[in-house]
Amino acid sequence: MKQDDVRLVPISNGTVLDHLPPGSALRIIKILGLDKVETAVTLAMHTESASMKIKDLVFIEGKELSEEEISKVGLIAAGATLNLIKDGVVKKKAQIGMPNHADGLIKCMNSKCITKIEGLPSKFSISKDPLKAKCRYCEKEMNESEIFKVIK
Amino acid sequence: MTLSLTDIVSISDFSRKDIDFVLDEAARMEKLPDSKKNELLKDKVVASLFFEPSTRTRLSFETAIQSLGGSVVGFADAKVSSTKKGESLSDTIRVVGGYADIIVMRHWIEGAAKRAAEVSDKPIVNGGDGANQHPTQTLLDLYTIKKRFGKISGLNIGLLGDLKYGRTVHSLMYALAKFENVNVFLIAPESLKMPQNIINDVKDKIAIKETEKVEEFLPELDVLYATRIQKERFVDEFEYEQIKNVYILGKDLLKHAKKGFKIMHPLPRVNEIKQELDSTDAALYFEQSENGVPVRQALLNMLKDVKK
Numbered sequence: 001m002k003q004d005d006v007r008l009v010p011i012s013n014g015t016v017l018d019h020l021p022p023g024s025a026l027r028i029i030k031i032l033g034l035d036k037v038e039t040a041v042t043l044a045m046h047t048e049s050a051s052m053k054i055k056d057l058v059f060i061e062g063k064e065l066s067e068e069e070i071s072k073v074g075l076i077a078a079g080a081t082l083n084l085i086k087d088g089v090v091k092k093k094a095q096i097g098m099p100n101h102a103d104g105l106i107k108c109m110n111s112k113c114i115t116k117i118e119g120l121p122s123k124f125s126i127s128k129d130p131l132k133a134k135c136r137y138c139e140k141e142m143n144e145s146e147i148f149k150v151i152k
Numbered sequence: 153m154t155l156s157l158t159d160i161v162s163i164s165d166f167s168r169k170d171i172d173f174v175l176d177e178a179a180r181m182e183k184l185p186d187s188k189k190n191e192l193l194k195d196k197v198v199a200s201l202f203f204e205p206s207t208r209t210r211l212s213f214e215t216a217i218q219s220l221g222g223s224v225v226g227f228a229d230a231k232v233s234s235t236k237k238g239e240s241l242s243d244t245i246r247v248v249g250g251y252a253d254i255i256v257m258r259h260w261i262e263g264a265a266k267r268a269a270e271v272s273d274k275p276i277v278n279g280g281d282g283a284n285q286h287p288t289q290t291l292l293d294l295y296t297i298k299k300r301f302g303k304i305s306g307l308n309i310g311l312l313g314d315l316k317y318g319r320t321v322h323s324l325m326y327a328l329a330k331f332e333n334v335n336v337f338l339i340a341p342e343s344l345k346m347p348q349n350i351i352n353d354v355k356d357k358i359a360i361k362e363t364e365k366v367e368e369f370l371p372e373l374d375v376l377y378a379t380r381i382q383k384e385r386f387v388d389e390f391e392y393e394q395i396k397n398v399y400i401l402g403k404d405l406l407k408h409a410k411k412g413f414k415i416m417h418p419l420p421r422v423n424e425i426k427q428e429l430d431s432t433d434a435a436l437y438f439e440q441s442e443n444g445v446p447v448r449q450a451l452l453n454m455l456k457d458v459k460k
Contacts, residue, residue, distance in 0.1 A: 112282050114263035118240055137263025138284050139162065141349060 010042050010059045016083040017058040017073060017096075022046050024077050025056035031072050031151050032065070039063060071099040075106075075126070076148060098128050106133060106142075107150045113138040155454045159269035159276040163287040163323045168330045171294060177450035178295050178443070186219075192453050193222030199252035200226035201244070202279070204260040208419065208441070209279050209288075213256050216448035225251060242271045249274045254455050275455040277448075283319055289418060290323040292447040296440040297375060300414060305332040308372050312339040312399055313379035313424060315346040320418045321379055322350055329354040337369045338362045341398050343391070344381065366399055370408050375436075376401075377416045378424050402426040406434055416440050 017028060025043040028034075034041045040061035049055040064084060065073070073080060078098035084091045099105075102124040108115050114137050115122050123136040131144040142150065153173055157165055166174075181189065198217045202210050210228055217224050226248075241261070245268045248255055257268060258279035265278035265285070280286040297304050309328065311321045315338055325346070328334045336358050338346045351360060363369060370376075378401060386392035400423055401415065414436040417425055421437070429435050 110262060112260070112262045114241070114261050114267045117261050118242075118267070120267065135263065137266045138282075139164070140262070 011040070011061045011085055012088045014039070014059070014061045014063050014085055015065055016060070016085060017077070018055070018081040018083060019049065019052060020056040020058065020077045020080045022052075022054045022056055025058050027076055027148065028056075028058050028073060031076070032060075032069055034058070034060060037063070068105065070096055071102065072105050072151065074099050075102060075131075075151065078128075098126060098131070100126055102126050102133055105152060106147055107152060108135045108138060108140065109142055109146060109150055110135065110138050110140040113140065158455075158458045158460045159265075159272075159278075160287050160451055160455070161265045161269050161276065161278050162285045163290045163327050166287070166327075166330075171291070171327065171330060174291055174447065174450055174454070175295050175298050177454065178291075178446040179299070181446040181449040181453070189219060189449070190221035192449075193217060193220035193456060196222045196253045196456055197251060198222050198224055198452065199248045199255045199257075200224050200228075201248065201255060201257040202226070202228050203230040203264070204258050204280070205229050206258050206280060209258060209286075209444075212441075212444040213277075213279060213288075213448050216445050216452055217256075219445070220449055220452060222452070226256075241267055245272045245276075254452060273460050275458045275460070277451060277455065283317070285323065286319055287323070288444065288448055288451065289320055290327050291451075292440065292444045293320070293324055293377070293416065293418070294327055295447050296416060296436060296443045299443065300436060300439075301374060301412075304328070305334060307374045308335045308337065308369075310337040310339055310366075310369060310373045310376040311346070311379070312366060312376055314344045314381045314385065315340040315379070316344040317382065317385045318379045321346070321377065324377065325350055325354055325358075329357040333359075335359045335361070335372075337373065339366050339369075339399070340364065341395055343395065366401070366405070367408065370405065371410055373409065373413060375414050375416055378421075379418065380420070380422055380424060397423065399424055400426060401429060403428045403432065405429075406432060409434065 025045050042059040044057040046054045074096045080096045082094050082096050104121050106124055108122055113135060124133040125136055126133055133142045133147050155173060156170055200214055205228060214224050241264055249272045252274060254275050255272060256277040256279050257265060260282050262282035262284040264281045265276055269276040278285055278287055294304060301307060315321050341364055381396050383392050413434055415434050417437040419437060419441055
């Protein structure tokens with residue numbers, strides 16, 4: 001068994017987010033609201049990784065992530081691995097990509113944007129390298145650190 | 153050919169083909185006899201909704217509508233509309249869409265035109281949404297250059313003044329990037345330089361040089377597009393006072409300019425272009441303003457039968 005796989009043991013049913021960039025686990029907990037759930041959530045930060053040198057992991061007992069939640073994770077940790085665990089076995093393993101859109105996932109920072117003023121659901125186009133989110137209404141762009149501030 | 157768009161919201165929605173088509177149609181409008189032109193919007197009603205006052209843009213649109221034989225309904229100031237009573241933009245647009253065939257709108261809220269286009273089954277024309285977009289200004293700027301020089305590709309175009317906050321120069325940069333071999337010279341004081349993200353977006357498509365001195369590249373320029381330095385953009389009045397007169401263009405400028413050199417400005421100007429230039433061959437800014445009418449006529453004519 002490879003070293004990375006050993007880390008997947010702590011839950012028997014639920015989701016393991018692996019290969020998270022170091023330091024991102026706390027943010028993932030916050031944006032997924034995992035600090036408010038009653039099930040067990042375990043996080044590991046700055047653990048050794050064969051592929052990344054160091055990485056973070058989040059273990060969520062008894063929860064499958066929705067498409068929207070996966071997109072949120074993709075925004076701040078594209079390239080991470082999503083493992084679905086059933087009865088202690090990895091049932092599904094997939095790499096999380098960067099979403100092309102982030103509709104409803106983040107709020108526009110522009111106080112003069114129609115989405116702010118009329119309380120409309122947000123719509124954002126995402127571009128990569130470097131990460132940028134462009135409001136499809138007011139066309140204001142946010143960089144990575146700004147996106148992290150307004151992620152819902 | 154038809155326009156690929158059902159609404160005119162943002163210049164970034166336009167392909168090069170769309171821009172060329174609009175410019176060709178605007179030229180056709182100028183040549184069309186009045187007797188034919190005033191049939192084009194016959195029996196059509198165009199709503200002109202100015203949630204934010206803008207006399208110049210409104211008169212240009214309304215002239216375009218009436219010259220094509222269309223009727224205008226609407227308001228020149230949101231104070232007289234039901235927005236004042238708290239009605240949402242979506243509701244106003246849906247209601248007006250029940251009366252009008254095309255809706256022209258200007259709003260201080262950024263993204264208002266995009267929202268209107270989503271909820272309206274009638275075409276929306278954005279006459280400016282806050283600091284965001286004013287696509288018909290950009291199209292008339294391009295039309296003015298094309299009309300005067302016969303082309304846009306290959307020209308040397310200087311952008312002068314407030315390049316940091318100026319909406320017109322930002323949109324013009326993106327539009328010029330759709331043409332070939334355009335050289336853009338950005339002339340601004342350090343504190344009002346073109347935002348780096350815009351430069352990054354277009355630098356693969358247009359050659360860019362930056363300077364603080366208008367004289368530096370002047371002999372190379374075909375067009376100098378001047379903008380007003382806006383007092384309301386400055387938090388510190390002292391800083392504004394120091395910078396407001398940094399570029400004042402006068403007749404002396406022309407001594408070093410090449411033959412056929414033109415000065416453009418979206419207007420209104422304050423003191424950045426001296427009146428002594430108005431009567432020279434370089435002054436293109438009043439013609440530029442007039443060119444708004446054929447460009448808007450072309451757009452309205454293209455949108456009159458759009459099915460969304």
